Amino acid sequence: MRYSLFDLHCDTAYRMLTERQPFAVNEFAVSAEKAKRIETYVQVMALWIDHRASDAEGWSLFWRMLENLRRDPSLSDGTAFLLKGLPPKPSEISLLLALEDARILENDLSRVDLLAEAGVRILTPMWSGETCMGGAHDTQSGLTDFGRLALRRAMERDMIPDISHASRRSAEEIFALAAESGSPVIASHSNAYAVCPVTRNLLDREVAMILASGGVIGLNFYVGFLKEDGKANCADLLPHIEHFLSLGAQHSLCLGGDMDGCDLPPDLQGVDAIPYLADILLAHNYPEDLVRAILFENARAFAERHLFPNA
Ligand SMILES: [Zn+2]
16 A cells, blocks of 8 residues: 655754765665655655754754755756645655754844745744743743744744744743734644653643644654653554544644654664554554544645645
């Protein structure tokens, strides 16, 4: 059986730049070659700002990553392209841009507009620690004044706020800002805290807020967010899926595998293992409709509602 995939988060663009390997064939978890068994494939490419880079260096890293991605041969030979509307074509790989770690705005609101013009559609405001945006998951801090202004501007420019990596307090404030703006809130790559209690996973309360906002949740494949001891296989996604479904997320649950950004389970090493993940879900008596919803349809429907509403 062939499956379509709409994945909400990978860090492949960073690796393409820093390890100088192309999208077509590479040593990464995500490549055109590894996606051959996927029917229609949409991948959110997060432009991840290396935590070792200063905010100023990060701003230039963002543009270098973007330029490197745009110039990749796969984007000129028709293999892949930046998604501008729906529906995505089965013959091409569609990419959507996200920024992971908006500290590179450096208190400059006009940079939000530059990101919007560059095609960034998902904004993950923080990654770790305290920045000009506010507190990340490893802090108790909320948003800064600038973080609030930047998020408001980002939503005006049709970017979707992403609470993966936010502190609990920042997340609460992002929900409130998004409600004012009529924007959904997503968690592009986070799992269930009730199953694996780490700060990067979502509290039930946060799940409820995401669902109420019309947002989506991308399941993260990182072994340390699947199981506390980090000894996780593909099947360890199941308790997280079960938990999210018990909270009513059947139309909001998606994948956000964090591929090329983390240690993956030994049996889920890349996009070529997605059909295997589907088989595991089917073997656990998940209806095929639900499997297709998690792999693709829920994210596609979200994109139709909020990313390309006029398509
Ligand atoms: Zn991340």
